[in-house]
Amino acid sequence: QVQLVESGGGLVQAGGSLRLSCAASGPTFSRYVMAWFRQAPGKEHEFVAAIGVSGSTTYYTDSVKARFTISRDNAKNTVALQMNSLKPEDTAVYYCLGTVQYGSNVRSLGSYDSWGQGTQVTVSS
Secondary structure, three states: OOEEEEEEOOEEEEEOEEEEEEEEOOOOOHHHHHEEEEEEEOEEEEEEEEOOOOOOOOOOHHOOOOOEEEEEOOOOOOEEEEEEEHHHHOOOEEEEEEEEOOOOOOOOOOHOOOOOOOOEEEEEE
């Protein structure tokens, strides 16, 4: 499994932007499909975005399309989530996840076998 460490969370006003980063250890990062999930207080984990191994394929949940952008740099073993036009309902702990289970449902939490510790994002109204 790849080890994942998120950073970049914080407190921002509605309409603002944040950029989350996830640093991966190990030489096999480029084989991993990567994703961001989030968990708001009292709610289940929610799929946010995913990116294929080359970076050419991306997936988003409807509520973040046109506001969030997922990207990766395989040379630096990193994946990022640029979040623009943030809303209070985006408040959650954001997790970086990875999987080598090709063909699995990238929107399903059970498809992933590597997790980061999470980073808090708080959007004030």
